Amino acid sequence: MNSGYSIDVAPTPGNRRPLYESPAFRLTVLGIHLASDFAEHLQAAGLTPKHVGMLTVIEQGLARTQDDVARLMRVSPSMIVRIADHLEQSDLIVRRRDPENRRKHVLSLTAQGKAVLGKTADFAATLDAALAARLGPDLGQGLDQALAVLMGRLTEGQ
Amino acid sequence: MNSGYSIDVAPTPGNRRPLYESPAFRLTVLGIHLASDFAEHLQAAGLTPKHVGMLTVIEQGLARTQDDVARLMRVSPSMIVRIADHLEQSDLIVRRRDPENRRKHVLSLTAQGKAVLGKTADFAATLDAALAARLGPDLGQGLDQALAVLMGRLTEGQ
DNA sequence: TATTGTTATACTCTATAACTATA
């Protein structure tokens, strides 16, 4: 009834949870801030969060080839080539052709690549400590459990 | 004792939590993925997560001027100008000079700006539902509580 | 003909530096 007198009810439900209280929104904001913390730390080593992300999915066995990494990290194959080039030149990964399908490059970590993950884990531990200090043991454990479950979504190809 | 026979103990503590189990790392990974979900959704409206972030900090009263927004969102003032220009041209915010200090631009949302936040909240609710479905009520509530506490860190100027 | 990876290219994002206006 476009009478001009109608009260506007549809556009703003009114009973919805505001954006800033949405868990998905909060995860996004916190994640972006933490990513910037990681980026700042990694800069000294000439690395970015994407480099570490690639090392992680390889180390975890979530991605065997560059194509796997591209899909899992939601970045273009050409970008993966650049990151992999950099990681290989820094002796953090090795590429070898898959003898069963010579189009594929099978990726694996070097000892130095594992060491980078270890050093990054040390830095992450300092961030974790700051989070834990804020949350206390109960909320901290609740967060850990929830995050463990949610990570499953990403590793299942979603 | 650089004897050559020494066992390597310092570089790899061994008892540290691996990176992929770090809450900070997991928050980063999940946040980046969710940010890409938001970005994909907002694209149709010609907006980015940064636009919505700016609308949110204004609406929440966390930032009164462009300078406030720049510090809170950790982006350069010049970037804020671009985002604010876009938001103003789209009639989502208004700038007015602060009469007490004419260098400052006081920012506020228009009705349309608030509507954008509302529509984004609707989309966030769909992401929230997916998260909740994975977590179940107990873990879901634990996550909500922890995130609420952690958001405080950002709004306190940290 | 489809897949995997690479290269060439162009476009977007973002920061730095120089500048204007105000204090």
Next chain:
DNA sequence: TATAGTTATAGAGTATAACAATA
């Protein structure tokens, strides 16, 4: 002289498209 905002510019990041090799 310092602050808030703007503009100009350059650099980094990223995707798309064309290509090569393999299946």
